[in-house]
Amino acid sequence: TERAPLSSLSADELAAFLADKQAAYAELKDRGLSLDLTRGKPASDQLDLSEALLSLPTGHTDRSGADVRNYGGLEGLLELREMFAELLGVETAQVICGGNSSLTMMHQALTDLLLWGGPGSERAWKDEPVVKFVCPVPGYDRHFSMLADFGIEMVTVPMNEDGPDVEAVRALVADDPSVKGLWIVPTYANPTGATCSVEVATALMSMPTAAPDFRVFWDNAYALHHLTDTEVKSADALSIAAANGHPDRPIMFASTSKITFAGAGVAVMAMSETNKAWFLKHLGMASIGPDKVNHLRHVQFFGDADGVRAHMRKHRELIAPKFAAVQAALTAELAGLEVAEWTEPTGGYFVNLDVMDGTATRVVQLAKEAGIALTPAGASFPHGQDPRDRNIRLAPTFPPLEQVETAMAGVATCVALAAAEALTR
Ligand code: PMP
Numbered sequence: 001t002e003r004a005p006l007s008s009l010s011a012d013e014l015a016a017f018l019a020d021k022q023a024a025y026a027e028l029k030d031r032g033l034s035l036d037l038t039r040g041k042p043a044s045d046q047l048d049l050s051e052a053l054l055s056l057p058t059g060h061t062d063r064s065g066a067d068v069r070n071y072g073g074l075e076g077l078l079e080l081r082e083m084f085a086e087l088l089g090v091e092t093a094q095v096i097c098g099g100n101s102s103l104t105m106m107h108q109a110l111t112d113l114l115l116w117g118g119p120g121s122e123r124a125w126k127d128e129p130v131v132k133f134v135c136p137v138p139g140y141d142r143h144f145s146m147l148a149d150f151g152i153e154m155v156t157v158p159m160n161e162d163g164p165d166v167e168a169v170r171a172l173v174a175d176d177p178s179v180k181g182l183w184i185v186p187t188y189a190n191p192t193g194a195t196c197s198v199e200v201a202t203a204l205m206s207m208p209t210a211a212p213d214f215r216v217f218w219d220n221a222y223a224l225h226h227l228t229d230t231e232v233k234s235a236d237a238l239s240i241a242a243a244n245g246h247p248d249r250p251i252m253f254a255s256t257s258k259i260t261f262a263g264a265g266v267a268v269m270a271m272s273e274t275n276k277a278w279f280l281k282h283l284g285m286a287s288i289g290p291d292k293v294n295h296l297r298h299v300q301f302f303g304d305a306d307g308v309r310a311h312m313r314k315h316r317e318l319i320a321p322k323f324a325a326v327q328a329a330l331t332a333e334l335a336g337l338e339v340a341e342w343t344e345p346t347g348g349y350f351v352n353l354d355v356m357d358g359t360a361t362r363v364v365q366l367a368k369e370a371g372i373a374l375t376p377a378g379a380s381f382p383h384g385q386d387p388r389d390r391n392i393r394l395a396p397t398f399p400p401l402e403q404v405e406t407a408m409a410g411v412a413t414c415v416a417l418a419a420a421e422a423l424t425r
Pocket of ligand 1: 101254
């Protein structure tokens with residue numbers, strides 16, 4: 001159906017549209033829904049794909065003959081490191097396999113930089129008058145809350161379809177030595193779904209920075225999480241950085257949280273051998289070795305890197321229909337009205353919905369009152385502050401398909417209603 005942009009309606013037409021949406025919303029509320037699109041969690045049928053892990057490992061020795069039940073092996077099981085090296089396109093020597101959370105590894109890396117500084121640092125970051133990070137927005141809320149918790153200042157740049165806005169980043173890092181880092185999700189970003197191109201990655205890894213110890217936290221949480229046949233390959237950040245004379249700039253992170261079990265997977269880091277020696281030195285003060293039993297069962301469960309890729313296609317089969325349902329609901333209600341734009345991600349866990357400026361908070365409130373929980377408006381910005389109050393992150397993986405359909409039809413109604421209210425004011 002062809003629709004005129006909402007802003008082009010006459011006062012009478014707009015009043016009729018508003019009345020129509022108010023009635024639809026009243027009906028929605030009467031249904032007494034209780035639905036949740038807040039967090040990017042795998043659904044239980046996705047967790048079931050890895051149920052066999054619960055009866056592994058078979059035996060308790062790794063390939064070298066070491067007893068995985070015992071202490072030791074700080075950098076993780078060699079065969080698992082090899083598998084991740086292939087999946088992430090890095091060298092095995094660059095990889096560490098750790099506990100169940102990559103977020104914890106990011107926290108550790110940042111803590112080490114603050115307390116001691118890293119390779120190339122003139123002093124510990126805590127002894128700098130100010131430390132700033134460049135944050136492409138919208139971005140991952142937990143990155144921002146971690147930075148805020150450490151008192152690190154956040155300077156935003158736009159997140160474009162091919163990655164962070166390179167010119168904006170360059171301008172921030174060139175002359176200000178307090179700008180120490182940049183944090184990105186390079187593949188199927190949280191929440192926009194954008195993937196960092198090789199050109200953008202090369203610019204980020206080669207640009208001059210006033211800080212000699214500038215770091216890019218390359219959080220490749222969704223490297224393997226394709227939603228279509230086009231399986232994008234992440235830019236090879238470590239090689240690009242090394243080839244451009246900044247081998248220690250990137251620190252790569254990933255995990256199997258959305259591959260096997262979100263609460264009991266394996267987290268991974270990859271970085272230059274200099275960075276790795278630095279990180280392991282500090283890690284060795286905190287641990288005598290990771291959960292190698294979990295490492296071994298992951299190796300046995302997947303067999304090899306192709307086993308992981310095949311496993312990811314099973315996830316795709318389960319979640320792609322939910323992403324399609326989001327598109328269908330938004331298109332059905334909002335196409336042509338010009339009151340919202342949304343991404344159609346080809347991977348990852350989120351859909352980014354930009355509603356009419358100034359209405360995101362209202363949309364989330366309307367949805368909440370109708371029993372549909374959405375991530376708070378602004379969550380994808382530092383300190384939860386979206387300057388345009390237009391951004392909403394949708395996470396469709398966790399609820400069953402019918403609930404995604406129902407919830408998204410409701411959300412679309414709320415978006416249209418909030419826009420009509422705003423235009424009527
Ligand atoms: N990074 C990103 C971009 C994420 O979206 C998430 C999970 N929502 C994480 C990291 C958390 O990963 P982990 O479970 O390995 O700590």
